[in-house]
Amino acid sequence: MAVRRTDYILKRILFAVMTVFVAITINFVLFRMMPGDAISNLSRVPHATPALRAELAKEFGLDKPMWQQYLIYLQQLVHLNMGVSWVEQQGQPVWQLLRNRLANTIPMAALGTSVAIVIGIASGVVSAWRRNSAADYVSTNVAIAFYAFPTQWLALMVLIIFAGVLPSYGMHDVFSMQMGRWQSYLDAFKHMLLPSLTFALTLFGEYTLIVRSSMLETLGEDYVLTARAKGLSSWGVVRGHATRNAMLPTTTLIALSLGYIVAGAILIEAVFSWPGIGMLTYSAVIHQDYPVLQGCFLVLTMSVIFFNLLADLLYVKLDPRINE
Amino acid sequence: MNPVSVEPGVVPDLDRPRRRGGLLWDVVRKRKAAAVGAGMILVFLILAVFAPVLAPYGPRTQVGPVYGSPSSSHWLGLDDGGIDMVSLLFYGARVSMIVGAAAGLVATFIGGIIGITAGYAGGRTDGVLMRITDYFLVIPDLVLMIVIASIWGPALSHIILVIGILLWTGTARIIRSQVKSVRERAYVKRARSLGAGHFRIVFRHVLPQIAPLLIANVVLTVAIAIFDETALAFLGLSDPTAISWGSIIEHGFIRQAVTAGAWWAIVPPGICVALLIMGCYLLGQAIEDALNPRLKVAHLSIKTFRLRSLAGKGPEVS
Amino acid sequence: MSALLDVRNLHVWFDLPEGQELHAVQGVSFTLEPGERMGLVGESGCGKTTAILALMGLLPASASVAGQVLVDGEDIMAGAEKSIRPHRWTDLAMVFQGAMNALNPVKRVGAQIVEPMHIHRIAEGSEAERRAGELLELVGIPASAGERYPHEFSGGMRQRAAIAMALACEPKVLLADEPTTALDVMVQAQILQLLTRLCDELGLALVLVTHDLPVVAQVCERACVMYAGEIAEAGPMDELFHEPRHPYTRLLFAATPDLYGEDDVLSIPGVPPRLDHTSPGCSFRERCDRAFDRCASDHPESMMLAPGHVAACHLNEVGAAAGGSA
Numbered sequence A: 001m002a003v004r005r006t007d008y009i010l011k012r013i014l015f016a017v018m019t020v021f022v023a024i025t026i027n028f029v030l031f032r033m034m035p036g037d038a039i040s041n042l043s044r045v046p047h048a049t050p051a052l053r054a055e056l057a058k059e060f061g062l063d064k065p066m067w068q069q070y071l072i073y074l075q076q077l078v079h080l081n082m083g084v085s086w087v088e089q090q091g092q093p094v095w096q097l098l099r100n101r102l103a104n105t106i107p108m109a110a111l112g113t114s115v116a117i118v119i120g121i122a123s124g125v126v127s128a129w130r131r132n133s134a135a136d137y138v139s140t141n142v143a144i145a146f147y148a149f150p151t152q153w154l155a156l157m158v159l160i161i162f163a164g165v166l167p168s169y170g171m172h173d174v175f176s177m178q179m180g181r182w183q184s185y186l187d188a189f190k191h192m193l194l195p196s197l198t199f200a201l202t203l204f205g206e207y208t209l210i211v212r213s214s215m216l217e218t219l220g221e222d223y224v225l226t227a228r229a230k231g232l233s234s235w236g237v238v239r240g241h242a243t244r245n246a247m248l249p250t251t252t253l254i255a256l257s258l259g260y261i262v263a264g265a266i267l268i269e270a271v272f273s274w275p276g277i278g279m280l281t282y283s284a285v286i287h288q289d290y291p292v293l294q295g296c297f298l299v300l301t302m303s304v305i306f307f308n309l310l311a312d313l314l315y316v317k318l319d320p321r322i323n324e
Numbered sequence B: 001m002n003p004v005s006v007e008p009g010v011v012p013d014l015d016r017p018r019r020r021g022g023l024l025w026d027v028v029r030k031r032k033a034a035a036v037g038a039g040m041i042l043v044f045l046i047l048a049v050f051a052p053v054l055a056p057y058g059p060r061t062q063v064g065p066v067y068g069s070p071s072s073s074h075w076l077g078l079d080d081g082g083i084d085m086v087s088l089l090f091y092g093a094r095v096s097m098i099v100g101a102a103a104g105l106v107a108t109f110i111g112g113i114i115g116i117t118a119g120y121a122g123g124r125t126d127g128v129l130m131r132i133t134d135y136f137l138v139i140p141d142l143v144l145m146i147v148i149a150s151i152w153g154p155a156l157s158h159i160i161l162v163i164g165i166l167l168w169t170g171t172a173r174i175i176r177s178q179v180k181s182v183r184e185r186a187y188v189k190r191a192r193s194l195g196a197g198h199f200r201i202v203f204r205h206v207l208p209q210i211a212p213l214l215i216a217n218v219v220l221t222v223a224i225a226i227f228d229e230t231a232l233a234f235l236g237l238s239d240p241t242a243i244s245w246g247s248i249i250e251h252g253f254i255r256q257a258v259t260a261g262a263w264w265a266i267v268p269p270g271i272c273v274a275l276l277i278m279g280c281y282l283l284g285q286a287i288e289d290a291l292n293p294r295l296k297v298a299h300l301s302i303k304t305f306r307l308r309s310l311a312g313k314g315p316e317v318s
Numbered sequence C: 001m002s003a004l005l006d007v008r009n010l011h012v013w014f015d016l017p018e019g020q021e022l023h024a025v026q027g028v029s030f031t032l033e034p035g036e037r038m039g040l041v042g043e044s045g046c047g048k049t050t051a052i053l054a055l056m057g058l059l060p061a062s063a064s065v066a067g068q069v070l071v072d073g074e075d076i077m078a079g080a081e082k083s084i085r086p087h088r089w090t091d092l093a094m095v096f097q098g099a100m101n102a103l104n105p106v107k108r109v110g111a112q113i114v115e116p117m118h119i120h121r122i123a124e125g126s127e128a129e130r131r132a133g134e135l136l137e138l139v140g141i142p143a144s145a146g147e148r149y150p151h152e153f154s155g156g157m158r159q160r161a162a163i164a165m166a167l168a169c170e171p172k173v174l175l176a177d178e179p180t181t182a183l184d185v186m187v188q189a190q191i192l193q194l195l196t197r198l199c200d201e202l203g204l205a206l207v208l209v210t211h212d213l214p215v216v217a218q219v220c221e222r223a224c225v226m227y228a229g230e231i232a233e234a235g236p237m238d239e240l241f242h243e244p245r246h247p248y249t250r251l252l253f254a255a256t257p258d259l260y261g262e263d264d265v266l267s268i269p270g271v272p273p274r275l276d277h278t279s280p281g282c283s284f285r286e287r288c289d290r291a292f293d294r295c296a297s298d299h300p301e302s303m304m305l306a307p308g309h310v311a312a313c314h315l316n317e318v319g320a321a322a323g324g325s326a
Helices: A005-032 A038-042 A050-059 A066-078 A094-129 A134-148 A151-162 A181-219 A222-229 A234-256 A258-272 A277-287 A290-318 B021-030 B032-049 B085-121 B123-138 B141-152 B156-166 B168-183 B186-193 B198-234 B245-254 B267-291 C048-055 C080-087 C109-119 C125-138 C143-147 C155-166 C185-202 C213-219 C237-242 C247-255 C293-297
Strands: C005-015 C021-032 C037-041 C063-071 C092-095 C173-177 C205-210 C222-227 C230-236 C303-306 C309-311
Touching (some): A005 A290, A005 B141, A094 A134, A094 A234, A094 A258, A094 A277, A094 A290, A134 A181, A134 B267, A151 A181, A151 B245, A151 B267, A181 A234, A181 A258, A222 A234, A234 A258, A234 A290, A258 A290, A277 B141, A290 B123, B032 B085, B032 B267, B085 B168, B085 B198, B085 B245, B085 B267, B123 B168, B156 B198, B168 B198, B198 B245, B198 B267, C005 C048, C021 C048, C037 C048, C037 C213, C048 C173, C109 C155, C125 C155, C173 C185, C185 C205, C205 C213, C222 C237, C230 C237, C230 C247
Parallel strands (some): C037 C205, C092 C173, C173 C205
Antiparallel strands (some): C005 C021
């Protein structure tokens, strides 16, 4: 079952690129096909004079045929011209907003996701190893429960429980204007804890279930019996053989949860007012700030595609059956 | 190499077409998880259907102050409009379950058609359909739902369709593999060679075989749909006049329930959503497990084999 | 002096879901001396695989075991898992059917051979790797192939590697479960020759489990014929073929037209009995062409008919109507 490595990598990259195109096209189609005529929608900028409207119409080529508009759109994207926000700070360029906010989301989401992965792997492995024991039963049902809790509700629970203990609003203390640089980082970090905690809580359930399922599959394989036959202890088998093999399908499945991570970012940041791209999406929805909403969709989708590709490449590294 | 397979599976007989109704009942009877899941769903179903009869108060009737505390007459307190929370939960079940079920059905319907077409036709059609499915698998569902719902406007029908249009991908893949394997079975080939048309074969032979899988899929998709509806409601994208568990949470959030200390306006609806999703997950997963009986014995477990003495057990020792 | 391997009255039961039990192995006994090659033959489901898995304690938690397994006089079964584990691979080693999955696909072959040496503290580091290389050469694979992954090997090479791996801790007994079933005929012959050579050169004792009679004929001097969890007959190969003392043995060998011909086509009419409930009498009687009234009521016990030759059949008893030979 050997597949050439370079072929595989190229195929995955090509797929990623195609998916990006599909996403861009969907974006284009959706916003050009909005109810109401495009000109009045796009130029729903506050205080728009007829002159401004005419300008915008020309810039976006709204009088031209659809395929030409598409090309113009692509061109603008390449130049990172995604329009201006209708709401934020007197028409700030969308790209700038996206970039800043994304920088805030990434560390928060990364921390939460990493913790979730570690907990998920640990409890999944132990559950599978001690299948049908009390530990397995508890662990699995807790995982299902946390998987079922709506993310925004978990965020509110964390808020309610920890409100006095840790900062729960925004990224910086409102009253602390005069902080030194390190102090300000520390402050931001403290503010990051609750949102990250929520992230971890909302994700670990699914990961536990995925890892447990992979491990159970693996534990039925013949080489596990061989390992036992060689005299390895039960834990030795799990540690030395089963876990490594179970990580292969696990990597793939965790990659599939990226969409869930992105959705979580939106809901969690909304609750904690964490100034990241999720919060930006939320306020764009509330205020119907369509340029920003478009931008958020593109950025979030690109992130998912990117990390998906990374997971594919990681898989190639892990599985020796895909070789040169 | 494995001496004995001891998984209590309901193993499909591969060469004879299987009766479909019996399987579900078997699963619920034999597997505790399935029974628990089905039970939970049933409870909520009853609450939803009989809400007007069971609910202590009306869902839009103010019966006390804003965020009134839980009391003996209002076990879960009052919301931001002075409305009884328990009644809200009962009525909220209706919209949550209707949207979830409808969206789940739409998604399974679309996914089923695509999966069957791809699996049955094979070749180029299969390739193209699966490629499209893969694109949509990667593109994050909820984000796209948010965008479409924002543009389209708040209405329950919109929400149902938006969720349904994006959740078909998982179903499509699973159904496609199953259809591919059914297509190769003896009785299908026989029907083909007898000149049966494609539609006839699909309806009479393929569909009954994949029906249990479709059902498992509907249930699992409904679970996701409920989760998504709750999220969309939270973001203000659902019908503002509809009461769902998701909208109850949204009201609580927007109207500062947390600051007011009114945990009862937020905690119960979330628990209800979780319980219903858990129920669907347990039931759907149990059906799926029954369809793929794990024939392998785990080669590893904490307990090991036991020793026995022969006195009084087994045949005579000579 | 005690035998190298002495299995006494081995029983294995499996718990079934509805509370019943499957009596998979019913009182199996045999002995093995160094260098001896013994076959364990029978139809699928007769319990031969379970029996040898039991010798190494490789049974699931749903199993219970009775009897003794003596290695150089010491009963390794006395303390169940705890007492058996130290003896795994060092005294008893196993080669499984279909080495594709018996080897871990994500680990290099050399590493998998070295692994038991580490586990049992026999060798470490470069010394272990050197030994692994020697073992590979011993089975006819270049030592450098240890750097490869299992999927890079052909079926025959994989099985050789599995044999090399089994020899890593210099075991006394090699248990081979259908080692050639998944291979094509040419490769089969090579593997069997390899096994024979190893037994001769290393003094290794071999238990070869198979349903394929030509395979047993090629390698083994003795065989135990199992039916429905019990040993129907055991003895030297040529005696089993020329003078079988159990109808099953006779029918089994007769069903294979030519010992050096093709694969097994066991065409004895009927099916083996279910092992989840006991019935009185002989378990073979429904398919036997020589059953008589006593067969339905009395369970035949194993009787020694000649040195090294036992059989469990009422026909062998003095006073039985006709002899049991072909």
